Amino acid sequence: MRFADFLPETTRIIRDGQFSSLGSLFSHYPQQLVYATREADIKKIVDNPSISCVITIPELVSKIPQNVSTASDPDPRNAFYALQSVLVQYPEFVLQPFPNQISPSAKIHPSAVISAHSVSLGRDVVIEKNVVISEQTIIDEGSIVRSNSIIGSFPLPPRGAMNFPVIRPSGGVRLHREVDIHANNRIDRAIFKGYTEIGEQAKLDNLNAIGQGTTIGKRCLICAGVTIGECVLVGNDTWLGPNVTLDHQIGIGNNNYITIGSKVTRDMEDNKVVKDNYAIDRKRFRKVIRGM
Template identity: 30%
Template sequence: MELGMYNKIPLSEISSRFQAHLLGKDRLISKFGTLSSITNVPELQLSFVLNKKYLEDFNNSSIGACIVHKSLEEHCTKNKSYLLTSENPEHLFYTVFMHYYENGNFENLNTKQGSNNIIASSAIIHNSVVIGNECKIMDNVVVLPNTIIGDRVTIKPNTVIGGDGFQVKNINGRRKVLPHVGGVRIMDDVEIGSSVCIDKGLFGEFTTIHNETKIDNLVQIAHSVVIGKACTITAGSSIAGTVTIGNNVWLGVNCSINHLLSIGDFSLIGTGSVVIKSVSPHKKVFGSPAKTIGLICKCRGDIVSNENQLVCNKCGTHYLLIENQLIESK
């Protein structure tokens, strides 16, 4: 699920308005994003590239159009669409994005609320928020637009859901924190502690917390993060933008996850760890920078080598290591 613009905009309109030369097919644009942005409609996305390497990545992607410096025109292909510019493509991209944001072109959710919810009188629930059934929203919680809350969700005091992430860019000569046009989706049976901040997606995508994940106090979850089912995120953890966390993951106290990483199912991140590389499933990592110190079972027991076999020392489950991937042995 993602939010886009109310009306699709022809590239030719953007080209004319911002003095960029349209090369290739005139196509409709309904969303913005980088090459790493998550989207269900890449053919409707406008992106940007800064050098030949990323232009090749764009050419091999399913993204519809990008802004590129005119000096790279010879590396453009016939089946893609480009806006050629003599200025910095990134600056132009964010200038275009801000123009359509300031003119109110982006979608918002329709407000809706289910039954049997307990919402504190001091909580602030904005318009364009969807709340399911049997939720408990405590004192001084702020829920900002484009937030979807499932059933039986608990949100404890002073938490902020759906604020803008911290994306700083130079727009027309001034440094600005960019407005975010996506949302937050919190699935069923999630519990969120006190003074937690969960930022919405930047370009229309939803920061998503899946079923039965439990989040402790003082946790920061940045824009466009996806957290799987039944995860445990302990106090003080900080998760940077566009991180994907699998199912049944444990994040220890005060750990930090760098942006654009993936954390595999059943992995465990130790207290105070600084994760700067993606983590494979069932890995136990610790330190700054975090390094693998062992293997972890789905029951949270340690996987040890026993007579040339990998066995959980807690539940006795056997595993096989095939092409560096840990697979449960049936």
């Protein structure tokens, strides 16, 4: 499909081109279209050969690689979701339904609500009381979803999108082996064709909200009250303290430690410890404090 055939008149085509999927800066679907709002996103576009098209703000147009088809919009995120609401009618942009596949050894509380189709529950999965499992959810063996959690919730519409058609997610949720989801968590379905994923042996404490299209690595520990934006990549063996907030479309490396209440708005490399509202590196934070 070509850019120019689907974008609204308010979005300016700089270089037209072909795309066959929607994705995030971190996903690797074939010929994917993404949106970019920050200069830090440019390196992610350069490093991801799967990206063929991008919607970005006018200020970043000149920095997009010439081999990437480009469109300019004052609000790329809004334009991306407007496009998704159109493409959802095409089968190639939507995960297809399948009959439920529930292992005989799975334990499901009678009060749990399981979608009538497109749910896969592996061996020894436990679903506790009042859990809601939406369609296009895959839960691998040995995982636990504790009471009152919602797996596969519909994400909120983007800012300014209230006049759009209802956004119907095209993707789903994947919980890998031995994931432990505690009570009152909400994990959004991926809006584009793909999954919001929680890596094997990851643990989520109570009252967390995981945005659509996010990928959380293996053996991560996420404490209570954490909010993770859409399309975030969290590496393996990372610890998120209580009430941490992660911004949209950022990458958190492996083996990181983010302390209580931190707000992270930029990418993080591996093996970092960050703290405070602006989540600066711990060594830098100590130097600032000592200099006061």
